[in-house]
Amino acid sequence: MSDGASIMEYSGTHQAFRNSWASTDHEMCRHSMSFHLHTTLRKEFFASYLHLLEQTRIVKLYAVTCEYIKGEKQFYYRAQKFYEDVPASEEGMMGDFVELSEVDLEGSRQFLKKFVGGPGKAGTKRALDCGCGIGRVSKGVLFPIFETMEMADMMEEYLLHAHEEYLGDYADRVESYYCYNLKDLRLSLRRYDVVWIQWVACHLTDKDLMDFLVRCKASLRPNGVIVIKDNMARQGCKLDPVDSSIIRHLDIMKGIIQKAGLEVLDVVKQEGFPEVMVPIWMIAMR
Ligand SMILES: C[S@@+](CC[C@H](N)C(=O)[O-])C[C@H]1O[C@@H](n2cnc3c(N)ncnc32)[C@H](O)[C@@H]1O
Structure with missing residues:
Protein backbone atom coordinates (compact mmCIF):
# COMPACT_ATOMS: atom_id res chain seq x y z
CA MET A 1 0.00 0.00 0.00
CA THR A 56 2.06 4.35 9.74
CA ARG A 57 0.94 2.80 12.99
CA ILE A 58 -0.40 6.05 14.29
CA VAL A 59 -3.86 5.85 15.71
CA LYS A 60 -6.03 8.90 15.36
CA LEU A 61 -8.66 9.21 18.01
CA TYR A 62 -10.19 12.10 16.12
CA ALA A 63 -13.73 11.49 17.29
CA VAL A 64 -12.70 12.48 20.80
CA THR A 65 -9.84 14.85 20.11
CA CYS A 66 -11.17 17.11 17.39
CA GLU A 67 -13.80 19.10 19.28
CA TYR A 68 -12.91 22.53 20.61
CA ILE A 69 -14.26 24.11 23.80
CA LYS A 70 -13.31 27.65 24.71
CA GLY A 71 -10.67 27.58 21.98
CA GLU A 72 -9.09 24.42 23.47
CA LYS A 73 -9.25 20.92 22.11
CA GLN A 74 -11.71 19.04 24.28
CA PHE A 75 -9.07 16.37 24.84
CA TYR A 76 -6.76 18.89 26.54
CA TYR A 77 -9.54 20.84 28.21
CA ARG A 78 -10.70 17.66 29.97
CA ALA A 79 -7.19 16.85 31.22
CA GLN A 80 -6.84 20.40 32.54
CA LYS A 81 -10.16 20.06 34.41
CA PHE A 82 -9.13 16.64 35.73
CA TYR A 83 -5.84 17.89 37.22
CA GLU A 84 -7.52 20.90 38.83
CA ASP A 85 -9.01 18.35 41.26
CA VAL A 86 -5.80 16.38 41.79
CA PRO A 87 -3.91 17.45 44.93
CA ALA A 88 -0.34 18.72 44.67
CA SER A 89 1.09 15.71 46.52
CA GLU A 90 2.87 12.41 45.83
CA GLU A 91 -0.52 10.69 46.23
CA GLY A 92 -1.95 12.95 43.54
CA MET A 93 0.96 12.30 41.15
CA MET A 94 0.79 8.53 41.68
CA GLY A 95 -3.00 8.30 41.29
CA ASP A 96 -3.57 6.42 44.56
CA PHE A 97 -0.57 4.10 44.12
CA VAL A 98 1.77 6.15 46.24
CA GLU A 99 3.21 3.03 47.89
CA LEU A 100 4.72 2.17 44.48
CA SER A 101 6.49 5.50 44.09
CA GLU A 102 9.85 4.26 45.43
CA VAL A 103 9.72 1.13 43.21
CA ASP A 104 9.08 3.40 40.23
CA LEU A 105 11.91 5.78 41.12
CA GLU A 106 14.40 2.94 41.68
CA GLY A 107 13.48 1.45 38.27
CA SER A 108 14.11 4.84 36.68
CA ARG A 109 17.45 5.33 38.43
CA GLN A 110 18.68 1.92 37.23
CA PHE A 111 17.52 2.62 33.68
CA LEU A 112 19.02 6.11 33.51
CA LYS A 113 22.41 4.88 34.78
CA LYS A 114 22.93 3.08 31.46
CA PHE A 115 22.91 6.31 29.45
CA VAL A 116 24.46 9.00 31.65
CA GLY A 117 28.02 9.75 32.83
CA GLY A 118 31.06 8.24 31.15
CA PRO A 119 32.58 8.10 27.67
CA GLY A 120 30.01 8.19 24.87
CA LYS A 121 27.18 8.73 27.34
CA ALA A 122 25.07 11.79 28.09
CA GLY A 123 26.58 14.54 30.26
CA THR A 124 25.28 15.64 33.64
CA LYS A 125 24.90 19.40 33.11
CA ARG A 126 21.17 19.87 32.68
CA ALA A 127 17.95 17.82 32.43
CA LEU A 128 14.36 18.68 31.59
CA ASP A 129 11.48 17.00 33.45
CA CYS A 130 8.35 17.12 31.26
CA GLY A 131 4.92 16.86 32.88
CA CYS A 132 6.89 17.07 36.11
CA GLY A 133 3.91 17.67 38.42
CA ILE A 134 5.28 18.54 41.87
CA GLY A 135 8.73 17.23 40.87
CA ARG A 136 8.57 13.68 42.22
CA VAL A 137 10.87 12.34 39.46
CA SER A 138 13.12 15.40 39.55
CA LYS A 139 13.65 14.95 43.28
CA GLY A 140 14.04 11.16 43.31
CA VAL A 141 15.91 10.55 40.05
CA LEU A 142 17.26 13.65 38.30
CA PHE A 143 18.55 16.12 40.92
CA PRO A 144 21.06 13.64 42.38
CA ILE A 145 22.65 13.38 38.91
CA PHE A 146 22.28 16.71 37.10
CA GLU A 147 23.83 20.05 38.05
CA THR A 148 20.74 21.99 37.03
CA MET A 149 17.16 21.19 36.14
CA GLU A 150 14.33 22.67 34.15
CA MET A 151 10.77 21.59 34.81
CA ALA A 152 7.63 21.81 32.68
CA ASP A 153 3.99 21.22 33.57
CA MET A 154 0.69 22.73 32.50
CA MET A 155 -0.49 23.15 36.13
CA GLU A 156 0.85 26.25 37.84
CA GLU A 157 -0.22 24.96 41.25
CA TYR A 158 2.14 21.96 40.98
CA LEU A 159 5.11 24.06 39.92
CA LEU A 160 4.53 26.47 42.79
CA HIS A 161 4.30 23.61 45.27
CA ALA A 162 7.50 22.11 43.83
CA HIS A 163 9.38 25.38 44.22
CA GLU A 164 8.05 26.50 47.57
CA GLU A 165 7.87 23.18 49.42
CA TYR A 166 8.43 19.83 47.82
CA LEU A 167 11.91 20.25 46.34
CA GLY A 168 13.44 21.86 49.44
CA ASP A 169 17.06 22.93 48.77
CA TYR A 170 16.96 21.34 45.31
CA ALA A 171 14.77 24.26 44.22
CA ASP A 172 17.91 26.46 44.13
CA ARG A 173 19.16 24.35 41.22
CA VAL A 174 16.07 24.82 39.04
CA GLU A 175 16.98 27.15 36.19
CA SER A 176 13.47 27.53 34.78
CA TYR A 177 9.91 26.38 35.37
CA TYR A 178 7.77 26.30 32.23
CA CYS A 179 4.04 26.43 32.85
CA TYR A 180 2.91 25.16 29.46
CA ASN A 181 0.95 22.44 27.80
CA LEU A 182 3.72 20.36 26.18
CA LYS A 183 2.00 20.71 22.82
CA ASP A 184 2.84 24.44 22.97
CA LEU A 185 6.23 24.21 24.68
CA ARG A 186 9.13 25.38 22.52
CA LEU A 187 12.63 24.26 23.59
CA SER A 188 16.04 25.82 23.15
CA LEU A 189 18.40 23.98 20.84
CA ARG A 190 21.16 21.71 22.24
CA ARG A 191 20.33 22.44 25.86
CA TYR A 192 19.58 19.17 27.70
CA ASP A 193 21.54 16.02 28.45
CA VAL A 194 18.35 14.20 29.36
CA VAL A 195 14.69 14.94 28.62
CA TRP A 196 12.47 12.87 30.92
CA ILE A 197 8.80 12.41 29.91
CA GLN A 198 6.91 10.39 32.53
CA TRP A 199 3.16 9.71 32.63
CA VAL A 200 2.49 12.64 30.33
CA ALA A 201 3.07 11.28 26.80
CA CYS A 202 -0.32 9.63 27.39
CA HIS A 203 -1.86 13.12 27.63
CA LEU A 204 -0.77 14.18 24.13
CA THR A 205 -2.46 13.23 20.88
CA ASP A 206 -0.32 11.21 18.47
CA LYS A 207 0.46 14.22 16.30
CA ASP A 208 1.26 16.53 19.23
CA LEU A 209 3.46 13.86 20.83
CA MET A 210 5.32 13.31 17.58
CA ASP A 211 5.88 17.06 17.10
CA PHE A 212 6.99 17.42 20.71
CA LEU A 213 9.51 14.60 20.30
CA VAL A 214 10.92 16.34 17.23
CA ARG A 215 11.49 19.45 19.36
CA CYS A 216 12.99 17.34 22.18
CA LYS A 217 15.45 15.78 19.76
CA ALA A 218 16.65 19.21 18.64
CA SER A 219 17.03 20.25 22.29
CA LEU A 220 19.54 17.48 23.12
CA ARG A 221 23.20 18.15 23.83
CA PRO A 222 25.78 15.70 22.36
CA ASN A 223 24.97 12.10 23.41
CA GLY A 224 21.80 13.38 25.04
CA VAL A 225 18.89 11.01 25.63
CA ILE A 226 15.11 11.27 25.78
CA VAL A 227 13.27 8.86 28.09
CA ILE A 228 9.55 8.16 27.90
CA LYS A 229 8.12 6.24 30.84
CA ASP A 230 4.43 5.48 30.61
CA ASN A 231 1.61 2.99 30.86
CA MET A 232 1.43 0.91 27.67
CA ALA A 233 -1.65 -0.99 26.54
CA ARG A 234 -1.44 -4.77 26.23
CA GLN A 235 -3.26 -4.36 22.92
CA GLY A 236 -4.00 -1.44 20.60
CA CYS A 237 -4.90 1.92 22.10
CA LYS A 238 -7.32 2.84 24.83
CA LEU A 239 -8.66 6.25 25.70
CA ASP A 240 -9.55 7.12 29.27
CA PRO A 241 -12.14 9.90 28.92
CA VAL A 242 -11.93 10.80 32.62
CA ASP A 243 -8.37 12.15 32.67
CA SER A 244 -8.10 12.37 28.86
CA SER A 245 -5.21 9.98 28.47
CA ILE A 246 -4.41 7.44 25.80
CA ILE A 247 -2.57 4.26 26.60
CA ARG A 248 -0.83 2.90 23.52
CA HIS A 249 0.70 -0.48 22.76
CA LEU A 250 4.51 -0.33 22.84
CA ASP A 251 4.66 -0.88 19.06
CA ILE A 252 2.36 2.09 18.46
CA MET A 253 4.53 4.23 20.71
CA LYS A 254 7.61 3.04 18.80
CA GLY A 255 5.86 4.04 15.55
CA ILE A 256 5.40 7.59 16.83
CA ILE A 257 9.03 7.70 18.01
CA GLN A 258 10.27 6.52 14.63
CA LYS A 259 8.07 9.06 12.85
CA ALA A 260 9.69 11.77 14.98
CA GLY A 261 13.06 10.74 13.53
CA LEU A 262 14.37 9.21 16.75
CA GLU A 263 16.23 5.97 17.26
CA VAL A 264 15.21 3.69 20.13
CA LEU A 265 18.25 2.79 22.25
CA ASP A 266 16.66 0.57 24.85
CA VAL A 267 13.26 -0.59 26.10
CA VAL A 268 12.73 -1.97 29.61
CA LYS A 269 9.60 -2.96 31.48
CA GLN A 270 9.21 -1.55 34.98
CA GLU A 271 9.21 -4.47 37.39
CA GLY A 272 7.57 -4.62 40.79
CA PHE A 273 4.13 -3.33 39.88
CA PRO A 274 1.11 -5.63 40.41
CA GLU A 275 0.22 -7.75 37.37
CA VAL A 276 -3.34 -6.40 37.38
CA MET A 277 -2.04 -2.95 36.54
CA VAL A 278 -1.36 -1.72 33.01
CA PRO A 279 2.31 -2.48 32.21
CA ILE A 280 4.75 0.42 32.49
CA TRP A 281 7.65 0.66 30.07
CA MET A 282 10.73 2.87 29.80
CA ILE A 283 12.01 3.78 26.37
CA ALA A 284 15.33 5.55 25.80
CA MET A 285 15.91 7.26 22.46
CA ARG A 286 17.93 9.91 20.67
C1 LIG B 1 0.29 11.50 36.53
S1 LIG B 1 1.07 13.06 36.73
C2 LIG B 1 2.78 12.57 36.66
C3 LIG B 1 3.70 13.60 37.22
C4 LIG B 1 5.19 13.21 37.19
N1 LIG B 1 5.66 12.98 35.86
C5 LIG B 1 5.43 12.01 38.06
O1 LIG B 1 5.73 10.93 37.52
O2 LIG B 1 5.32 12.12 39.28
C6 LIG B 1 0.82 13.81 35.13
C7 LIG B 1 1.32 15.24 35.06
O3 LIG B 1 1.28 15.66 33.71
C8 LIG B 1 0.76 16.97 33.65
N2 LIG B 1 0.16 17.14 32.32
C9 LIG B 1 -0.90 16.48 31.81
N3 LIG B 1 -1.10 16.84 30.54
C10 LIG B 1 -0.15 17.76 30.24
C11 LIG B 1 0.18 18.48 29.07
N4 LIG B 1 -0.53 18.33 27.95
N5 LIG B 1 1.22 19.35 29.11
C12 LIG B 1 1.95 19.50 30.25
N6 LIG B 1 1.69 18.82 31.39
C13 LIG B 1 0.66 17.96 31.38
C14 LIG B 1 -0.22 17.06 34.80
O4 LIG B 1 -0.45 18.39 35.18
C15 LIG B 1 0.49 16.23 35.85
O5 LIG B 1 1.34 17.03 36.61
Missing part, protein backbone atom coordinates in the same frame (compact mmCIF):
# COMPACT_ATOMS: atom_id res chain seq x y z
CA SER A 2 2.94 2.33 0.46
CA ASP A 3 4.01 2.64 -3.20
CA GLY A 4 2.77 5.36 -5.53
CA ALA A 5 0.73 2.96 -7.68
CA SER A 6 -1.27 1.73 -4.69
CA ILE A 7 -1.92 5.25 -3.50
CA MET A 8 -3.46 5.92 -6.92
CA GLU A 9 -6.02 3.18 -6.16
CA TYR A 10 -7.36 5.48 -3.47
CA SER A 11 -7.56 8.59 -5.61
CA GLY A 12 -11.18 7.78 -6.65
CA THR A 13 -12.29 7.60 -3.02
CA HIS A 14 -10.35 10.74 -2.25
CA GLN A 15 -12.04 12.62 -5.09
CA ALA A 16 -15.48 11.40 -4.01
CA PHE A 17 -14.92 12.82 -0.51
CA ARG A 18 -13.72 16.11 -1.96
CA ASN A 19 -16.78 16.41 -4.20
CA SER A 20 -19.25 15.60 -1.46
CA TRP A 21 -17.59 18.04 0.95
CA ALA A 22 -17.37 20.79 -1.67
CA SER A 23 -21.17 20.97 -1.79
CA THR A 24 -21.41 21.08 2.03
CA ASP A 25 -19.04 24.03 2.02
CA HIS A 26 -21.47 26.01 -0.10
CA GLU A 27 -24.53 25.05 1.93
CA MET A 28 -23.27 25.64 5.47
CA CYS A 29 -23.06 28.99 7.22
CA ARG A 30 -19.33 29.83 7.49
CA HIS A 31 -19.72 31.25 11.00
CA SER A 32 -21.70 28.35 12.45
CA MET A 33 -20.39 25.88 15.01
CA SER A 34 -21.29 23.00 12.67
CA PHE A 35 -19.14 24.47 9.92
CA HIS A 36 -16.24 24.72 12.35
CA LEU A 37 -16.77 21.14 13.55
CA HIS A 38 -17.16 19.92 9.99
CA THR A 39 -13.92 21.54 8.86
CA THR A 40 -12.03 20.16 11.86
CA LEU A 41 -13.39 16.68 11.29
CA ARG A 42 -12.40 16.83 7.65
CA LYS A 43 -8.87 17.93 8.47
CA GLU A 44 -8.48 15.16 11.05
CA PHE A 45 -10.03 12.63 8.67
CA PHE A 46 -7.56 13.40 5.91
CA ALA A 47 -4.63 13.30 8.30
CA SER A 48 -5.71 9.80 9.42
CA TYR A 49 -6.36 8.76 5.85
CA LEU A 50 -2.84 9.74 4.84
CA HIS A 51 -1.38 7.91 7.80
CA LEU A 52 -3.27 4.80 6.70
CA LEU A 53 -1.95 5.13 3.17
CA GLU A 54 1.55 5.47 4.53
CA GLN A 55 0.85 2.45 6.72
